[in-house]
Amino acid sequence: MAYDVIVIGGGPSGLMASYSAGLHGAKVLLLDKGDRLGRKLAISGGGRCNVTNAGPLDKIIEHIPGNGRFLYSALSAFGNREIIAFFEKLGIRLKEEDNGRMFPVTDRAQTVVNALVSEVRRQGVEIQVNSPVDRIVYRNGRTAAVRLMHGHEIPGRCVVLATGGKSVPHTGSTGDGYAWAEEAGHTITELFPTEVPITSGEPFIQRRELQGLSLRGVVLSVWNAGGKKVVSHEGDLLFTHFGLSGPAALRCSHFVVKQLRRRGEPKVILTIDLFPGLSADEVYARCRKLAAGEPKKAAKNVLKALLPERMIPLLLAKTGIAEELAAGSVSKPLWMELARLLKAFPVECNGTLSIREAFVTGGGVHLKEVDPVEADGGTVLLRRDFGRSRVYRGIQHYGRFCHGIFGGKARCPGGARCAGLCRQLNQLNRRLPSSFGGSLPQHTKTPRPRRAGRHAEAFIRAEAASPGRNRRLRAELAQFPVLFQLPHGNP
Numbered sequence: 127m128a129y130d131v132i133v134i135g136g137g138p139s140g141l142m143a144s145y146s147a148g149l150h151g152a153k154v155l156l157l158d159k160g161d162r163l164g165r166k167l168a169i170s171g172g173g174r175c176n177v178t179n180a181g182p183l184d185k186i187i188e189h190i191p192g193n194g195r196f197l198y199s200a201l202s203a204f205g206n207r208e209i210i211a212f213f214e215k216l217g218i219r220l221k222e223e224d225n226g227r228m229f230p231v232t233d234r235a236q237t238v239v240n241a242l243v244s245e246v247r248r249q250g251v252e253i254q255v256n257s258p259v260d261r262i263v264y265r266n267g268r269t270a271a272v273r274l275m276h277g278h279e280i281p282g283r284c285v286v287l288a289t290g291g292k293s294v295p296h297t298g299s300t301g302d303g304y305a306w307a308e309e310a311g312h313t314i315t316e317l318f319p320t321e322v323p324i325t326s327g328e329p330f331i332q333r334r335e336l337q338g339l340s341l342r343g344v345v346l347s348v349w350n351a352g353g354k355k356v357v358s359h360e361g362d363l364l365f366t367h368f369g370l371s372g373p374a375a376l377r378c379s380h381f382v383v384k385q386l387r388r389r390g391e392p393k394v395i396l397t398i399d400l401f402p403g404l405s406a407d408e409v410y411a412r413c414r415k416l417a418a419g420e421p422k423k424a425a426k427n428v429l430k431a432l433l434p435e436r437m438i439p440l441l442l443a444k445t446g447i448a449e450e451l452a453a454g455s456v457s458k459p460l461w462m463e464l465a466r467l468l469k470a471f472p473v474e475c476n477g478t479l480s481i482r483e484a485f486v487t488g489g490g491v492h493l494k495e496v497d498p499v500e501a502d503g504g505t506v507l508l509r510r511d512f513g514r515s516r517v518y519r520g521i522q523h524y525g526r527f528c529h530g531i532f533g534g535k536a537r538c539p540g541g542a543r544c545a546g547l548c549r550q551l552n553q554l555n556r557r558l559p560s561s562f563g564g565s566l567p568q569h570t571k572t573p574r575p576r577r578a579g580r581h582a583e584a585f586i587r588a589e590a591a592s593p594g595r596n597r598r599l600r601a602e603l604a605q606f607p608v609l610f611q612l613p614h615g616n617p
């Protein structure tokens with residue numbers, strides 16, 4: 127018998143998709159080529175898993191490099207608040223750290239993996255590991271089955287592609303899904319590494335002068351060829367033997383890659399602000415105060431109160447202050463020069479590490495083509511690699527099971543279908559009691575079936591909590607297959 131949903135890939139995307147499909151009563155098969163699920167998830171966040179961020183949704187979207195707005199609908203339906211609530215329901219308590227980052231209190235990513243896998247099992251999802259998929263079988267313009275490497279074909283009405291990107295391939299993500307999406311007619315945009323350490327040919331990097339030095343809470347900025355700031359990120363920064371790493375560098379890496387590609391130049395300038403909370407004048411005043419306190423002491427020693435010791439020789443050399451010069455003898459312009467350097471320490475960068483070493487793969491299925499209105503293949507593309515997103519809006523059929531599960535946006539395409547959806551919404555509205563969670567959106571110039579999807583989800587959840595209570599309503603909802611596919615079972 128065919129599965130309702132076959133999910134390929136047991137990373138966080140595939141696990142969440144399987145859970146959601148199972149929760150809604152679908153017959154689900156989760157396939158993974160590895161011997162364990164969530165292998166990349168288990169090493170994420172330095173083995174602690176930065177599950178989500180506690181900040182406001184708008185801020186999170188703002189921090190997603192590239193087209194963060196694309197994820198607005200998906201994250202509005204299931205955003206950070208819902209993620210936190212979801213994990214707490216599974217018994218995983220989360221704690222907030224700097225910049226709103228949320229981690230499990232156990233500090234173990236494996237806790238998150240285990241909880242997700244058990245929940246997926248609890249929803250009745252069948253799991254097959256050591257099952258590498260060779261291809262998706264499309265028949266009559268839609269998904270029909272999934273073929274495994276050893277030739278066995280598994281029939282399925284809907285396929286969720288959650289094979290991840292191409293980074294850290296030993297975790298199983300080797301980019302297999304791109305070819306399948308291409309076969310289904312998608313354009314795959316050029317892949318590139320992102321959330322990746324940045325490389326630099328600066329002599330002080332090459333000489334490994336600062337290797338291993340970590341700066342806390344600095345601001346790293348990327349500049350374009352015209353001297354305009356492209357982006358800034360505050361966070362910790364680590365000097366390595368090849369360049370820059372740490373959260374601030376990882377966040378900026380996307381823009382470094384873009385700048386290098388756009389300009390076709392071999393380098394891009396980044397600057398480090400070591401005192402983000404102070405102006406250059408205030409930094410200057412601090413330096414002068416220190417010098418005034420110990421005028422006979424060498425400048426390099428006086429500055430130890432202000433700066434990481436290992437950085438001082440480099441900073442003094444760049445400013446032109448002799449290390450042994452007494453602090454009281456350093457001229458005002460040189461102190462000012464040093465203050466400016468501390469506010470914008472330049473690092474010329476020439477690239478990043480490879481995609482294999484990146485945390486995230488950029489590029490992939492062209493976003494313009496990921497639109498539920500064009501639903502034809504019955505294939506839903508899920509990837510978590512784009513920032514903290516879970517859902518690439520699915521390519522889905524109206525009325526197909528996936529539409530409801532993922533809060534898939536049944537965007538009103540206008541014309542007959544629009545009229546049909548709105549008519550159904552209005553009919554349904556008249557029948558729903560207010561206890562159901564408010565009325566569904568009325569027909570307006572811009573119908574909002576997506577919200578309706580969420581109302582239906584609320585109903586389905588309530589129904590799952592006390593089966594039978596809403597028997598009559600369930601029967602009524604079942605009359606609207608275009609909008610909702612209800613969990614299996616007779617009304």
Ligand SMILES: Cc1cc2nc3c(=O)[nH]c(=O)nc-3n(C[C@H](O)[C@H](O)[C@H](O)COP(=O)(O)OP(=O)(O)OC[C@H]3O[C@@H](n4cnc5c(N)ncnc54)[C@H](O)[C@@H]3O)c2cc1C
Nearest residue numbers: 135137138139158159170171176258259289290298299510
């Ligand atoms: C070192 C590191 C640290 C990270 N830290 C964080 C963090 O703290 N917070 C955060 O949000 N993100 C973090 N990320 C990013 C995050 O891990 C990924 O975005 C996420 O794992 C992607 O999830 P996914 O389900 O799309 O893909 P993956 O996790 O890559 O899962 C894809 C799955 O598909 C399977 N698969 C692939 N091809 C096939 C096939 N042909 N047949 C069957 N199965 C197949 C693979 O075996 C794999 O299990 C980190 C990444 C790395 C590398």
